[in-house]
Every structure is written in C-alpha cells, then in structure tokens.
Amino acid sequence: MKRKKLFVFLFLLVCCWQAKAQWSPNVNVVIAERGVRTNVEGNLNTGQKVDLSWGYNSANACFPEAARVYFRGNHVLYTVYLQPHQSAEIILKPTNDTTKMSMYAYLVGANNFTSVVPNVKGCISCKSDYGLVTTPPKKPANPKTDKPRTTEAPTAPAPPTNNRKLFIKGIGNQAYHLMFGVAGAEPTTTDSSYTIEILVK
Helix, strand or coil, rough: CCCCCCCCCCHHHHHHHHHHHCCCCCCEEEEEEEEEEEEEEHHHHHCCCCCHHHCCCCCCCCCCCHHHCCCCCCCEEEEEEEECCCCEEEEEEEECCCCCEEEEEEEEECCCCCCCCCCCCCCCCCEECCCCCCCCCCCCCCCCCCCCCCCCCCCCCCCCCCCCCEECCCCCCCCEEEEEEEEECCCCCCCCCEEEEEEEE
C-alpha cells in the first residue's frame, strides 16, 4: 500500500513538472493527492484584474452577467490535475473573515493548456461561489392538506462567513485539468491573504 501511494505521488509530481513547463507563468500548479486535504496559502497581490466577459459567455456560463460585480478585484489562478473518475472539493478561507472574495472553477481537457482566464473560449463545466444565497419562497400553508406541526424552539442562524466552497466532478473515463480562480469581490480587494483547501476524491 505504501509503495502504491509513493508511485501515485511520484506520478503526480512528474505531471506537475510537465504542466509547469506548459502553463503560462500566472497559473499556479497544485499537487493534490487523492483522499488527502491539501492546503495552499495565497494572496491577491500576486494576481491581477481581468476581463470578466468570459465568465458570463454562454460557452462557459460560469456566473450570470449581473454577478460580475463580485469578481472585480485581483484574480489568482490555479490548476489541479484530475485523473479519470475523480472529483474535487475546493474551500476558500480568507485570512480576515471580513474580506469578501469569490471563487470559480472549470474543467478543460488534459491536453488543454491554453484555456486560461480570461482567454476561455469554452469549457466542459464551470461553477462559481460569490456568496449570494437565494432562499426559495415558502409555500403558503393549506389547512386542508397540511398536517399540524409540533412547536419547536427556533434554531439560531449560522454565523455569517466569507468562506467559499465548490465541488466539481470529472465526466466519463477521461483525465482533466481543474482550473480555479480566487478573486477579490471589490475593485479595491487586491492585497488580501487566504487559504485554499483542496480534497480530491
């Protein structure tokens, strides 16, 4: 078992070295072993502001056009190699919880080294988390069909947080590059530190 884990780690290391040689310098290559939480420290001062039209382009559909206001700060870009049948959970934690950040992630083929924000002409799937939660309206009570409810003590709401979380899954028996970016929500959010937690499953 130890020998197998070592082989997997060395394989990922070789993939990382090869990938670094092919990605543009502004893409940070992350080695993430399956089943092991990988933490990456970062700061928005290493990124830059980008044209956001790629995100609401219908070929990517990463976020609606109205949501571009949540991605106006600096962007820092990352990539993780996903083997066939793998998925990944990514959690973004700002060092200062009052700092508002956003995050997006998208999949491209394992041989695609050019679809780097903002030059993303299309992707396999894309998701984003910018902290906007929509609560569906409650259905009005119907005394004829609704069962009487027992009275329960109200639960305290969860404390607000600026953490962001995404889960993205590979499709079919293929390997992918998982690309993801951390962005400042405000135009002035250009120098703030954070931690990214990645779990490949």
